[in-house]
Amino acid sequence: xxxxxxxxxxxxxxxxxxxxxxxxxxxxxxxxxxxxxxxxxxxxxxxxxxxxxxxxxxxxxxxxxxxxxxxxxxxxxxxxxxxxxxxxxxxxxxxxxxxxxxxxxxxxxxxxxxxxxxxxxxxxxxxxxxxxxxxxxxxxxxxxxxxxxxxxxxxxxxxxxxxxxxxxxxxxxxxxxxxxxxxxxxxxxxxxxxxxxxxxxxxxxxxxxxxxxxxxxxxxxxxxxxxxxxxxxxxxxxxxxxxxxxxxxxxxxxxxxxxxxxxxxxxxxxxxxxxxxxxxxxxxxxxxxxxxxxxxxxxxxxxxxxxxxxxxxxxxxxxxxxxxxxxxxxxxxxxxxxxxxxxxxxxxxxxxxxxxxxxxxxxxxxxxxxxxxxxxxxxxxxxxxxxxxxxxxxxxxxxxxxxxxx
Numbered sequence: 191x192x193x194x195x196x197x198x199x200x201x202x203x204x205x206x207x208x209x210x211x212x213x214x215x216x217x218x219x220x221x222x223x224x225x226x227x228x229x230x231x232x233x234x235x236x237x238x239x240x241x242x243x244x245x246x247x248x249x250x251x252x253x254x255x256x257x258x259x260x261x262x263x264x265x266x267x268x269x270x271x272x273x274x275x276x277x278x279x280x281x282x283x284x285x286x287x288x289x290x291x292x293x294x295x296x297x298x299x300x301x302x303x304x305x306x307x308x309x310x311x312x313x314x315x316x317x318x319x320x321x322x323x324x325x326x327x328x329x330x331x332x333x334x335x336x337x338x339x340x341x342x343x344x345x346x347x348x349x350x351x352x353x354x355x356x357x358x359x360x361x362x363x364x365x366x367x368x369x370x371x372x373x374x375x376x377x378x379x380x381x382x383x384x385x386x387x388x389x390x391x392x393x394x395x396x397x398x399x400x401x402x403x404x405x406x407x408x409x410x411x412x413x414x415x416x417x418x419x420x421x422x423x424x425x426x427x428x429x430x431x432x433x434x435x436x437x438x439x440x441x442x443x444x445x446x447x448x449x450x451x452x453x454x455x456x457x458x459x460x461x462x463x464x465x466x467x468x469x470x471x472x473x474x475x476x477x478x479x480x481x482x483x484x485x486x487x488x489x490x491x492x493x494x495x496x497x498x499x500x501x502x503x504x505x506x507x508x509x510x511x512x513x514x515x516x517x518x519x520x521x522x523x524x525x526x527x528x529x530x531x532x533x534x535x536x537x538x539x540x541x542x543x544x545x546x547x548x549x550x551x552x553x554x555x556x557x558x559x560x561x562x563x564x565x566x567x568x569x570x571x572x573x574x575x576x577x578x579x580x581x582x583x584x585x586x587x588x589x590x591x592x593x594x595x596x
Contacts, residue, residue, distance in 0.1 A: 198405070200397055210395035210403055214364070226363075229282035229392065230257055230267050232404070233362060237270055240360065242278070244408045245388040249358040252278045253332050256320045263300040269317075271328060273336040275347025276358070277305065283363040298359045302385055306355035306492065307593065310348050354475060355385070355492055362390040362406075453481035456500075459561055459570075460485050463498075467575045474582050487578060490590040493519050496581050498574055500558060507570065509577050510553035511585050522592055523550035529588065536584040538577055554581075 200208045233240065234254050243250050252270030259269050268280040281298050305313070310328075318327045328348065329341050351357070388408060395403040460479045467476065477485045477498065484499035493514045500507045513519025523545060526533065530543065537554070544551045554577055559570035 198395060198403065200403070208398060210397060213394045213396045213402070226267075226282050226284055229284075229363060232392075233280055233282060234268050239404060239406050240280075240362075240390070241406055241408055242358070242360075242388075245360075246358055246386040248272075248274070249276050249278050249386065252276075253335050255328065255331060256317055259320055260316055261301060261304045263304050264297070266298075266301045271332060271348065273332055273339050273344070275344055275349075275351055276356070277348070277351050278358045278360065279305070280360045280362055283361060294361055298361060299385075302355065302357050302359060303492075305352060305357065308352050310345050310352065313348065313352065350475070353473070354488065358386045358388065360388045360390055362392055364392060364394075455561060456483055457481055459567070463571050463574055466571055467578065469579050469582050471582050471586055474586060477578075487582065489586060491518065491522070491593050494522055494585075494589050496578065496585070498578060500561075502558065505558045506555050507558045507573075508553055508555035509574065509581055510551050511581060512549070512551045515548055518592070518596060519550065521596075522589060525592055526552070526585070526588060533584050533588075537580055552585075 197212060198210050200210055202208070234257050237252050237254055240252075242252065249272055252272050255269040255271055257268050258265040266279055267282045270278040270280070272278070279298060279301055281294060281301075283294050314326065314328055318324065321327055323330070326341065326345075329339075329344050332344065333339055333341070391407045391409050393405045393407070395405065397403070457479060460477060464476050464479055475488050477487055479485070483502065484497055486498070487496040489495055489511075494511065496509065496511050498509050513522055527543070527545075534541070540556075541552060541554045544553065556573065559566040559573075561567050561570065
């Protein structure tokens with residue numbers, strides 16, 4: 191299938207037909223600089239032209255916040271926020287070669303990684319500096335479009351989006367010719383944030399009278415989700431590499447078909463646990479309800495997480511902290527190991543530290559409960575609740591500190 195736009199025609203009210211001419215996005219065509227700055231301004235002023243519903247309806251109807259928002263890794267082109275507190279980041283780029291494409295994708299991922307370290311106050315400060323406005327600027331912008339929203343709830347929602355690293359990233363431009371598979375592969379290799387990604391082409395056509403028609407089109411969309419899949423071998427549980435985990439999940443764990451009886455058992459258990467689980471650390475997000483025999487708790491860095499699991503084949507269940515291979519996971523584990531004695535006093539007895547030099551795991555394991563028996567089910571919920579809270583108390587503040595010092 192061709193990736194080229196077919197030139198549209200304009201039919202006037204008198205029936206006259208005019209074939210429109212494609213305007214290349216190069217500088218100084220008929221006195222207008224059709225460049226990245228032009229695209230940036232066009233997108234900022236006209237968010238409705240973005241076909242966001244085709245990518246992820248959860249980010250639909252965004253409100254423009256500002257352009258050129260300053261971050262530690264550079265200014266991002268356009269920022270929007272929805273009334274539900276979801277953030278949309280747009281890069282307006284004219285791609286000319288594969289090397290630049292990879293650089294642009296990497297850059298927008300860097301923006302997402304940086305935003306995931308921000309608090310609401312950090313975002314509000316930078317938005318205020320850029321817009322030169324005062325007060326709760328972000329809320330004021332959105333409440334101007336949606337006067338029914340509550341300020342406290344909006345602030346909480348934005349804070350959660352930042353903390354969880356959940357953003358819609360859009361690259362918009364002309365001359366884009368990139369296969370979806372290549373982009374998805376790049377994202378899988380380079381991030382573990384929960385991102386929705388879209389690649390948009392904006393084609394501009396001109397009329398004889400000087401009018402302009404802008405045709406946006408979704409070329410690629412993908413969702414990168416940090417997943418953990420357990421492999422049970424010889425009575426021990428290990429984490430499958432992210433790439434393998436994504437393939438396994440795509441084949442079954444996260445598919446949309448109705449859950450099997452075994453999957454439903456885990457959905458019911460994790461749902462019940464999520465409702466009853468309490469953390470001393472109010473910043474700790476809840477577990478994800480999953481069909482699999484394992485679920486996770488997010489840490490301040492997307493490169494680290496706590497997994498809660500059942501291992502039916504070996505008759506065990508457990509909790510462990512682990513990291514992505516390489517940096518910064520190696521540094522996180524090394525620094526935790528330096529505090530092992532103190533951390534050991536904060537954790538329950540029986541915690542085991544394991545490292546083969548590449549993969550690091552800090553684990554607590556016990557005999558598996560029978561989830562059908564009400565008494566054992568209640569015991570399992572109590573065990574996970576108590577020990578997950580201990581893991582969060584011991585590791586979350588330390589990892590947060592390590593992230594700040596990177």
